[in-house]
Amino acid sequence: MEFYTNLEKRSKMSNFKKEDAIRFVSALEKTCRNDKEILACLRRYWSSPIAAIDLYRVICKMGFAHAVNNKRDLFCFAIVAACYGLHPHHDSKSGNFGATFRKSLKNQNDSADSRFSALLKNKREYLDKYLYGLMMMHKSSGTPLNYATLLIDLYYWSLSGGSILLQSKSTQFRWAKEFFSNMKDEKVESL
Numbered sequence: 001m002e003f004y005t006n007l008e009k010r011s012k013m014s015n016f017k018k019e020d021a022i023r024f025v026s027a028l029e030k031t032c033r034n035d036k037e038i039l040a041c042l043r044r045y046w047s048s049p050i051a052a053i054d055l056y057r058v059i060c061k062m063g064f065a066h067a068v069n070n071k072r073d074l075f076c077f078a079i080v081a082a083c084y085g086l087h088p089h090h091d092s093k094s095g096n097f098g099a100t101f102r103k104s105l106k107n108q109n110d111s112a113d114s115r116f117s118a119l120l121k122n123k124r125e126y127l128d129k130y131l132y133g134l135m136m137m138h139k140s141s142g143t144p145l146n147y148a149t150l151l152i153d154l155y156y157w158s159l160s161g162g163s164i165l166l167q168s169k170s171t172q173f174r175w176a177k178e179f180f181s182n183m184k185d186e187k188v189e190s191l
Contacts, residue, residue: 016073016155021148022092024077027062028084028147042085045078046132055081072124076154079128080147086135091144096153098175101134104141112137116179120172124157 032038041058044051056068059077067077084090094100098116105112112134119130138145153171 098178
């Protein structure tokens with residue numbers, strides 16, 4: 001959690017702040033509450049690139065038009081909104097995606113580990129291809145997700161360059177640490 005506490009220091013590199021993520025998720029919850037059409041619009045992002053235009057319109061109507069002016073911001077806001085459309089259960093006390101995804105896998109098969117590893121190895125611009133499948137697995141468990149933390153993590157996805165294994169504060173390292181450190185010992189014994 002130190003990463004999120006020190007976010008203000010990191011945000012001097014950019015205009016993105018923790019409060020922006022919290023405000024976005026709050027607006028997302030308010031906008032989507034009891035509105036199945038908007039949730040469907042958010043979900044359509046996964047099926048068609050053209051549907052992304054409708055998603056961007058929703059983001060702008062929520063008061064986040066500034067997100068459309070920057071490619072990285074737009075991608076991060078769009079992915080989080082689309083994930084929320086698939087699984088609209090937010091919990092601000094949940095950990096990062098690695099921790100909550102591990103909790104959601106109680107009865108899943110071993111392919112989830114390899115899918116999660118593949119996600120961690122990718123650049124930000126390819127994450128949507130991997131996140132969709134993982135979100136579908138996550139949704140089936142009903143485990144809530146901290147969407148503000150997800151937005152922050154996607155925003156800072158391998159921002160510093162270099163080997164992610166050497167960057168203890170990188171998103172990928174933190175997700176991997178939470179995901180793999182919580183694996184049950186019986187999986188190791190079965191090898």
